[in-house]
Amino acid sequence: MSNFELISSISKKTNSKIVFLVVDGLGGLLHHEIGMTELEAASIPNLDRLARTGTTGLTIPVEHGVTPGSGPGHLALFGYDPFKYQIGRGILEALGLEMQFSENSIAGRGNYCLLDAEGKIKDRRAGRLSTEQNIELTEALNDIAIDGATINIKAGKEHRVAVVFNPTSGSKFSDEITDSDPQQTNVPPNQVKAITKNASETASVVQAFLEKANAILGRSSIANGIILRGFSSKPKIPQMKKIYKLNPVCIASYPMYKGLSQMLGMSIAPTGDTFGDQLATLKDQWGNHDFFFVHYKPTDSAGEDGNFTEKVNALENLDQQLPEILDLDPDVLVVAGDHSTPSVLAGHSWHPVPFLIHSAMNQSGETEKFTEREARKGALGTIQATDLMALALAHSGKLEKFGA
Amino acid sequence: MSNFELISSISKKTNSKIVFLVVDGLGGLLHHEIGMTELEAASIPNLDRLARTGTTGLTIPVEHGVTPGSGPGHLALFGYDPFKYQIGRGILEALGLEMQFSENSIAGRGNYCLLDAEGKIKDRRAGRLSTEQNIELTEALNDIAIDGATINIKAGKEHRVAVVFNPTSGSKFSDEITDSDPQQTNVPPNQVKAITKNASETASVVQAFLEKANAILGRSSIANGIILRGFSSKPKIPQMKKIYKLNPVCIASYPMYKGLSQMLGMSIAPTGDTFGDQLATLKDQWGNHDFFFVHYKPTDSAGEDGNFTEKVNALENLDQQLPEILDLDPDVLVVAGDHSTPSVLAGHSWHPVPFLIHSAMNQSGETEKFTEREARKGALGTIQATDLMALALAHSGKLEKFGA
Numbered sequence: 156m157s158n159f160e161l162i163s164s165i166s167k168k169t170n171s172k173i174v175f176l177v178v179d180g181l182g183g184l185l186h187h188e189i190g191m192t193e194l195e196a197a198s199i200p201n202l203d204r205l206a207r208t209g210t211t212g213l214t215i216p217v218e219h220g221v222t223p224g225s226g227p228g229h230l231a232l233f234g235y236d237p238f239k240y241q242i243g244r245g246i247l248e249a250l251g252l253e254m255q256f257s258e259n260s261i262a263g264r265g266n267y268c269l270l271d272a273e274g275k276i277k278d279r280r281a282g283r284l285s286t287e288q289n290i291e292l293t294e295a296l297n298d299i300a301i302d303g304a305t306i307n308i309k310a311g312k313e314h315r316v317a318v319v320f321n322p323t324s325g326s327k328f329s330d331e332i333t334d335s336d337p338q339q340t341n342v343p344p345n346q347v348k349a350i351t352k353n354a355s356e357t358a359s360v361v362q363a364f365l366e367k368a369n370a371i372l373g374r375s376s377i378a379n380g381i382i383l384r385g386f387s388s389k390p391k392i393p394q395m396k397k398i399y400k401l402n403p404v405c406i407a408s409y410p411m412y413k414g415l416s417q418m419l420g421m422s423i424a425p426t427g428d429t430f431g432d433q434l435a436t437l438k439d440q441w442g443n444h445d446f447f448f449v450h451y452k453p454t455d456s457a458g459e460d461g462n463f464t465e466k467v468n469a470l471e472n473l474d475q476q477l478p479e480i481l482d483l484d485p486d487v488l489v490v491a492g493d494h495s496t497p498s499v500l501a502g503h504s505w506h507p508v509p510f511l512i513h514s515a516m517n518q519s520g521e522t523e524k525f526t527e528r529e530a531r532k533g534a535l536g537t538i539q540a541t542d543l544m545a546l547a548l549a550h551s552g553k554l555e556k557f558g559a
Numbered sequence: 560m561s562n563f564e565l566i567s568s569i570s571k572k573t574n575s576k577i578v579f580l581v582v583d584g585l586g587g588l589l590h591h592e593i594g595m596t597e598l599e600a601a602s603i604p605n606l607d608r609l610a611r612t613g614t615t616g617l618t619i620p621v622e623h624g625v626t627p628g629s630g631p632g633h634l635a636l637f638g639y640d641p642f643k644y645q646i647g648r649g650i651l652e653a654l655g656l657e658m659q660f661s662e663n664s665i666a667g668r669g670n671y672c673l674l675d676a677e678g679k680i681k682d683r684r685a686g687r688l689s690t691e692q693n694i695e696l697t698e699a700l701n702d703i704a705i706d707g708a709t710i711n712i713k714a715g716k717e718h719r720v721a722v723v724f725n726p727t728s729g730s731k732f733s734d735e736i737t738d739s740d741p742q743q744t745n746v747p748p749n750q751v752k753a754i755t756k757n758a759s760e761t762a763s764v765v766q767a768f769l770e771k772a773n774a775i776l777g778r779s780s781i782a783n784g785i786i787l788r789g790f791s792s793k794p795k796i797p798q799m800k801k802i803y804k805l806n807p808v809c810i811a812s813y814p815m816y817k818g819l820s821q822m823l824g825m826s827i828a829p830t831g832d833t834f835g836d837q838l839a840t841l842k843d844q845w846g847n848h849d850f851f852f853v854h855y856k857p858t859d860s861a862g863e864d865g866n867f868t869e870k871v872n873a874l875e876n877l878d879q880q881l882p883e884i885l886d887l888d889p890d891v892l893v894v895a896g897d898h899s900t901p902s903v904l905a906g907h908s909w910h911p912v913p914f915l916i917h918s919a920m921n922q923s924g925e926t927e928k929f930t931e932r933e934a935r936k937g938a939l940g941t942i943q944a945t946d947l948m949a950l951a952l953a954h955s956g957k958l959e960k961f962g963a
Contacts, residue, residue: 219942527922
């Protein structure tokens with residue numbers, strides 16, 4: 156939809172509750188030998204039943220042929236035009252790690268890496284050092300002082316960090332600076348440079364930080380360098396509370412999805428690492444919200460690993476736990492994906508993704524199972540992912556009539 | 560798609576090769592007695608197999624209900640918004656005849672015609688005189704001198720000519736002038752008039768040319784007049800090399816398709832009159848390019864003639880020669896049409912046109928044959944023709960992920 160003017164003019168607050176379950180990388184492709192997609196191979200009786208009795212179709216994540224990253228894929232599902240609203244990776248990472256920043260800050264995401272004797276990158280991920288080792292290294296960098304900035308660095312998982320640069324004066328740091336991470340090995344890290352004239356101060360600050368950080372890390376044998384990329388500022392994004400009149404909450408384990416949700420104005424419910432933890436959180440939060448974004452990651456991870464069987468398992472595990480959501484009796488349950496992650500491609504893809512909407516206002520099609528092929532026979536056909544949010548609201552009685 | 564900013568930001572150069580086979584006027588309608596469309600009646604085992612194992616759907620040429628000419632039909636297939644980018648017929652014709660012109664020139668397309676004693680048009684095509692007669696007449700007109708212009712006229716096929724008007728001063732000729740061709744008989748040719756004020760000099764030049772030309776032609780009994788229409792300037796069109804990072808080539812026999820392709824920045828491979836010649840050219844050029852636009856004309860010609868059987872034959876002939884393309888093992892083979900030319904209508908139509916994409920990243924549907932009805936069961940459903948190009952690029956691995 157992405158027509159926020161229209162939708163905010165017709166959205167209304169009600170008591171109905173929407174569970175918006177995003178199965179990351181849901182869509183798949185035929186396995187060349189098995190002749191089935193992951194969804195077709197999986198035993199998922201609950202999803203099949205919901206597809207049979209609900210409203211189904213497929214979503215085009217952003218545009219035909221365009222493979223989205225997780226950011227644009229999720230923005231579209233929440234009704235945001237992913238071209239109009241772009242969130243930088245640095246900011247997403249920092250948000251996911253619950254770091255503070257202002258409109259004037261910039262954030263970058265980084266890796267600890269291994270440099271050889273000549274200063275060239277040997278391993279961009281320093282052998283995927285442990286999160287514990289990462290925390291230890293990061294502690295040593297938190298005291299770095301650079302004129303004109305306060306700098307916070309926080310450990311993510313394994314080799315990942317986020318760094319937030321806050322200007323000490325009232326001025327604003329610019330995100331128009333180049334990456335230090337060359338995204339390849341056997342070359343030294345790049346010098347951070349200003350892309351536009353007014354970014355020169357920011358570039359100097361970031362470069363000065365990197366030099367001090369690398370000097371400190373030089374003593375370590377685990378990871379003797381740090382590289383940063385994806386510098387970004389906080390974008391201005393309309394809030395879901397305002398557009399949709401929702402009180403939404405995000406129940407996700409992975410930092411990036413929490414960060415993105417926070418940008419859209421969702422509350423972030425603390426939860427654990429497993430989907431079981433997330434479902435327990437959903438139950439706990441049931442009385443507090445009317446929109447529950449529940450994120451399921453294992454499908455995407457298995458697809459990214461090119462592991463067909465593991466993706467089938469991830470779908471089956473999800474299906475087995477689905478009754479816990481249904482027991483809460485949501486007015487609307489949406490099951491959708493931010494993009495396809497076919498295990499035969501071992502990565503994200505552009506292929507349309509099946510979805511289902513289960514509510515008391517289903518328009519059934521002829522879908523027999525929850526698969527790519529069957530979803531094509533659904534009531535809604537192939538739609539833009541940005542249309543799904545308005546459909547979720549409509550099916551929960553949260554949209555007034557347009558015009559008299 | 561038509562979102563060139565997006566697509567140029569994610570397109571990348573790779574070694575993969577795309578064959579983009581445009582079957583002109585591909586789509587058809589049910590023959591009233593036979594109860595089948597041309598595609599349904601044809602024996603096309605190769606296309607059927609590709610449709611069964613590939614990704615299929617239908618394209619809306621420009622908009623529901625809108626019948627495109629060949630220009631907009633092809634522009635859309637190459638990803639260009641046919642409303643935003645319009646190429647005048649005169650320019651297309653001149654390009655197809657390999658005539659030179661500048662940004663300041665205008666071109667018109669014309670017919671030799673037969674005028675009666677009162678100067679009224681008796682036959683707009685002068686009995687479709689032979690190309691040889693045309694060449695002879697045209698020679699006699701090439702010495703016409705008009706102040707302020709150099710004028711080139713070139714013979715096309717049968718009664719057709721193109722005329723290019725180049726200003727001798729640094730000024731620019733305007734295409735906002737009226738046609739001299741009234742597109743009906745029993746009326747005299749129209750006076751060429753300026754539609755806008757700054758076109759008055761151009762109108763005078765063109766009218767002066769026509770008067771001198773008609774005076775010269777008056778001596779001929781084969782064709783004693785010339786009428787012009789479709790005056791147009793060279794439009795500014797983004798180049799495929801830049802947007803898509805392709806090195807594209809056009810392999811077409813008919814001038815108009817070559818002209819259009821050249822406007823988009825394709826190389827034009829010299830080839831012969833038959834599809835066999837075109838396939839030989841495709842093989843010759845295989846090492847030189849990564850995108851091969853191959854144009855197949857006989858389907859459209861048969862449809863235009865209202866000849867169902869001949870269109871079926873044209874489809875069967877194409878199918879029999881298809882293995883020559885498949886033997887080259889392209890990473891992606893697209894088979895699409897610029898519009899429908901149903902033989903029951905004996906002309907172009909707006910009806911959605913079946914397409915197939917064959918690659919290693921197929922998302923199969925339930926299409927059993929390559930027909931209008933079966934393509935509806937395909938993975939992609941009914942899409943805009945402008946989306947096809949991004950899909951072709953995606954299926955050949957030529958598009959990076961959008962966003963993180």
